[in-house]
Amino acid sequence: MSQDAKQNTTQSASSDPKTALSYRDAGVDIDAGDALVERIKPFAKKTLRDGVLGGIGGFGALFEVPKKYQEPVLVSGTDGVGTKLKLAFQLNRHDTVGIDLVAMSVNDILVQGAEPLFFLDYFACGKLSVDAAADVVKGVATGCEQAGCALIGGETAEMPGMYPDGEYDLAGFAVGVVEKRKIIDGSTIVPGDVVLGLGSHGAHSNGYSLVRKIIERAQPDLNAKFDGDKTLADAVMAPTRIYVKPLLALLQALPVKGMAHITGGGLTENVPRVLPDTVTAVLDKSAWQRPKLFDWLQAEGQVADDEMHRVFNCGIGMVVIVAKEHAAQALAQLQAAGEKVWEIGTIRARQGDEAPTQVI
Numbered sequence: 001m002s003q004d005a006k007q008n009t010t011q012s013a014s015s016d017p018k019t020a021l022s023y024r025d026a027g028v029d030i031d032a033g034d035a036l037v038e039r040i041k042p043f044a045k046k047t048l049r050d051g052v053l054g055g056i057g058g059f060g061a062l063f064e065v066p067k068k069y070q071e072p073v074l075v076s077g078t079d080g081v082g083t084k085l086k087l088a089f090q091l092n093r094h095d096t097v098g099i100d101l102v103a104m105s106v107n108d109i110l111v112q113g114a115e116p117l118f119f120l121d122y123f124a125c126g127k128l129s130v131d132a133a134a135d136v137v138k139g140v141a142t143g144c145e146q147a148g149c150a151l152i153g154g155e156t157a158e159m160p161g162m163y164p165d166g167e168y169d170l171a172g173f174a175v176g177v178v179e180k181r182k183i184i185d186g187s188t189i190v191p192g193d194v195v196l197g198l199g200s201h202g203a204h205s206n207g208y209s210l211v212r213k214i215i216e217r218a219q220p221d222l223n224a225k226f227d228g229d230k231t232l233a234d235a236v237m238a239p240t241r242i243y244v245k246p247l248l249a250l251l252q253a254l255p256v257k258g259m260a261h262i263t264g265g266g267l268t269e270n271v272p273r274v275l276p277d278t279v280t281a282v283l284d285k286s287a288w289q290r291p292k293l294f295d296w297l298q299a300e301g302q303v304a305d306d307e308m309h310r311v312f313n314c315g316i317g318m319v320v321i322v323a324k325e326h327a328a329q330a331l332a333q334l335q336a337a338g339e340k341v342w343e344i345g346t347i348r349a350r351q352g353d354e355a356p357t358q359v360i
Contacts, residue, residue: 027160032128036156039134043141047151051117054152061153063118063175071180075114078173079104084208087215087236089167091222094132096239097170098139099146100205103240104263105174106147107318110244111259111274113184113251114176116149122171123156126163136170139239146242149174182251186258186274186321193257193347194327195271195281199340200317202293204240206264207311211236214301227292235293243318246337250320254329258321262313269310271319272356275347281321281357283345290315309359316344 023030053062065072081100088097098121106116121140123133133156144151163169203211215222215236226232250256258274271281294314297303308314322330327343334341350356 027127028158029128032130033156033158036128036130036133036137039130040137040141043138044151047141047144047149049117049148049150052150052152058153061118061120063150063152065117065177069177069179072177073180073183075109075112075176075178076174077105077108077176078171079108080169080171081205082208083212084205084237085168085170086212087208091233091237093233093237094135095139096237098136098141099143099239099242100139101170101172102140102143102147102149102174103242104205105172106143106149106176106242106244107240107261108263109174109176110247111184111261111318112178113182113256114178115248116147116174116176116244118150118152118175119144119147120152120173121154122173123154123168124163124170125158125168126160127165128156128158129166132166133168136168140172143239143242147174147244148248149176149244184251184256184259184274187276188255189257189274189276189279189321189347191279191347191349192324193321194324194343195283195345195347196320196322196327196330196334197283197288197316197342197344198243198318198320198334199241199288199342200262200291200313200315201241202235202238202291203297203312204263204317206313207266210301210303210311211297214297214303218300220300226296232296235291235296241317243339246334246339247318247320249337250330250333253333254322254326256320256322256330258319260319262317262319266308266310266312267314267316267319267359268306268355268357274319274321275356277356278350279347279356280350280354281319281345281347283357283359285309285314285359287344288315288342289340305359319344321347 051064222233260270
């Protein structure tokens with residue numbers, strides 16, 4: 001809970017001296033906040049790793065940079081879940097958005113070669129539901145376990161009047177570390193390099209304003225069977241895939257020239273972020289299997305191909321660029337680690353003012 005919410009404010013604040021007001025009267029339930037802290041402690045404990053110097057409950061979170069690093073550079077990232085939360089409220093599904101929250105930050109710092117060390121979350125609401133908040137934080141802890149980082153702290157803010165009943169907002173903050181000489185910045189990418197694509201679980205946490213607009217237009221039964229045993233609700237709420245462990249292992253095995261986390265902006269705006277100005281990535285959209293969700297979204301929303309590629313990941317959640325001679329080994333190692341991965345394109349010299357990434 002916020003420090004303000006932990007203060008005892010039982011003194012009268014009324015113009016009537018006979019009426020004593022409490023913080024609960026103002027809409028803040030200190031007991032609920034304390035109950036939430038106790039509920040989430042076991043989840044956080046499961047994420048502990050070497051370097052954690054203090055547990056949940058302190059004013060600040062303490063972490064010691066691992067001694068194996070000679071020239072450690074800290075890499076930080078912050079993000080939220082976005083309007084996917086609106087669907088979580090509508091469907092009363094709160095158990096996976098915490099995974100989304102972690103994934104958005106740890107996948108981002110991963111692309112620079114960083115090992116995520118620890119994570120902090122921020123949960124804000126108008127009225128605290130301990131059950132819903134505990135589900136969210138349990139998801140955060142699950143995401144941290146998948147990423148190998150510690151859930152080292154966080155903040156729960158109950159702010160009456162700021163949010164509608166039953167709604168909340170999330171933010172997350174990740175810190176990782178990379179050897180200075182091993183920072184990945186894309187500067188070594190040259191024509192002839194190969195682009196690999198790692199499969200996504202779905203739309204992850206991006207483009208949900210458009211997803212929700214399409215659902216509003218189509219008025220589908222979200223609980224109807226959609227893809228095998230999954231419902232459409234399952235498809236739109238599938239959590240963001242966390243690529244940390246298989247890609248950190250790949251970095252130990254061979255040189256990786258560049259990586260791009262495919263988030264807001266889709267393929268055509270995220271891949272260029274790691275490319276030198278002299279090259280273009282040409283991606284073949286027939287080279288990978290696009291999840292059924294994207295076919296449904298495109299058909300129901302009559303979304304143009306270019307718009308799909310600049311809004312959604314379209315089935316590719318992470319791009320990895322390697323030299324041609326390392327492509328087969330990288331592909332095999334990632335597949336052995338359980339990833340769906342395809343060779344989806346190549347790097348060539350950029351011609352004039354053409355787009356730095358093209359999907360053909």
